[in-house]
Amino acid sequence: MQPNETDIEESKGFDPNSTSGTFIVAVVLCLVCAVAVSLAAVGLRDLQDRNAKNKMMRNVLIAAGIWDDTKHTDADIPTLFENIDTRLWNLPAEGKPDGSFNTELSLDSYNQEDAASTPAGSIEIAADADVAGIKRREKVSRVYFVKDDAGKVTSIILPIKGKGLWSTLYGFLAVDATTRESRGITFYKHGETPGLGGEVDNPKWKQKWRGGDSSLQLRGEDGKVSLDVVKPGNASTASQIDGLSGATITSNGVENTIHYWLGPDAFGPFLDEFASGKLDVASADNPAAAKESETPEGESSPAAEGDSAGDGNSAS
Numbered sequence: 001m002q003p004n005e006t007d008i009e010e011s012k013g014f015d016p017n018s019t020s021g022t023f024i025v026a027v028v029l030c031l032v033c034a035v036a037v038s039l040a041a042v043g044l045r046d047l048q049d050r051n052a053k054n055k056m057m058r059n060v061l062i063a064a065g066i067w068d069d070t071k072h073t074d075a076d077i078p079t080l081f082e083n084i085d086t087r088l089w090n091l092p093a094e095g096k097p098d099g100s101f102n103t104e105l106s107l108d109s110y111n112q113e114d115a116a117s118t119p120a121g122s123i124e125i126a127a128d129a130d131v132a133g134i135k136r137r138e139k140v141s142r143v144y145f146v147k148d149d150a151g152k153v154t155s156i157i158l159p160i161k162g163k164g165l166w167s168t169l170y171g172f173l174a175v176d177a178t179t180r181e182s183r184g185i186t187f188y189k190h191g192e193t194p195g196l197g198g199e200v201d202n203p204k205w206k207q208k209w210r211g212g213d214s215s216l217q218l219r220g221e222d223g224k225v226s227l228d229v230v231k232p233g234n235a236s237t238a239s240q241i242d243g244l245s246g247a248t249i250t251s252n253g254v255e256n257t258i259h260y261w262l263g264p265d266a267f268g269p270f271l272d273e274f275a276s277g278k279l280d281v282a283s284a285d286n287p288a289a290a291k292e293s294e295t296p297e298g299e300s301s302p303a304a305e306g307d308s309a310g311d312g313n314s315a316s
Contacts, residue, residue: 057081059188060157063172064146065210084157085145085281089270093123093139098269101279102140112138112159125265132162132260133253143270145281146174153281155183156274158267162257164250167191169200169257174209175218179271182216182227185209197250208241216241218262223272225262229255 015021054074061067061080072080088102088110115121116138124136144157154177161170171187185206192198199205209216217239220226226239229251235242243251261267273279 055188059172059186060084060144062186063157063174063184064144064155065174065184066146083147083149085147085153087143087145087281088140089143089267091137091139091141091266092264092269098273105140107142110140110142112140112142115140129265130260131256131263133256134161134163134168134260137266141267143267144172153177156271158261160257160261162253162260164190164192164200164253165197165247166193169250169253171200173258173261175262175271176211176215179223179275180217180219180221181211182209182218183211192247192250197244197247199244199247200250200254202244205244214238218258219271223268223275225259225268227255227258227262 014024016025054077057077058067058074061072061077061084064084066080086107088105088107090096090100090102092099116136121140122136122138125134141159145153146155146157148154155174156177156179157172157174159171160173161168163169167190169187169192170189171185173185174183175181176183187200190198190200192200215238216227218225218227220239228237228240229243230240231248232242232245234240243254262271270279274281
């Protein structure tokens with residue numbers, strides 16, 4: 001007896017080429033891929049956190065003038081950091097206009113970048129004070145005290161960020177122990193155009209921020225920010241530095257960034273207090289920092305804002 005069409009259809013079973021079969025295959029593949037990606041993300045979490053932390057520490061060392069790409073590796077970071085005292089500082093805010101050391105958050109678990117993006121961990125900057133163009137900033141910031149072998153502070157490393165042309169520039173600024181002179185700068189994350197605004201990473205330009213026979217003056221004796229980024233070749237005073245050729249807007253962004261973070265609404269009161277000798281930084285431990293932060297562990301790098309085609313920086 002010959003089988004009819006119904007018997008033939010029933011004997012086929014699962015058909016991946018049918019509409020329903022295609023849908024089932026797609027769903028299964030999606031589930032398998034999702035599980036694989038999730039497992040990889042969980043498995044690599046510790047490694048990613050460790051790499052992100054090393055990156056931040058390495059950039060602090062670069063700003064401090066301690067890191068040498070030709071001879072140092074990540075394995076050297078713990079040793080190089082032995083003379084750097086890391087603290088948490090309450091930036092000026094309502095109720096604490098002058099700032100103070102933070103004694104509540106855990107230094108190990110506090111994530112500064114996450115805090116800056118949450119209402120609980122940040123404050124909105126008034127429009128007339130937001131010269132850096134960042135709109136919000138974290139309430140608590142890390143500060144790094146670089147000490148010599150005798151325990152004397154030689155420089156202070158401060159996290160900074162501000163708008164360039166296409167992106168937010170994230171970096172570290174080093175000031176000397178008088179809090180007036182520059183000792184180094186580095187920008188570790190930005191989306192400025194290579195060859196123009198992207199020259200903030202150029203070692204030759206960053207060398208101008210180092211201490212030396214003619215150190216760059218960041219603040220005057222009165223504590224007011226004096227830095228002036230001028231057109232290339234026009235720097236003529238101790239507080240002036242040549243800007244980036246062809247990148248006026250990015251150069252202005254660097255100047256505005258430093259004016260905000262060294263000003264009265266950010267690190268200005270901290271630097272004034274340190275310069276007066278009122279801050280006790282003799283201990284190498286973060287004071288009373290045993291309480292765990294509510295922010296995730298790790299020091300993840302902030303996402304760079306996308307670089308656009310072309311550069312609107314005007315020629316200098």
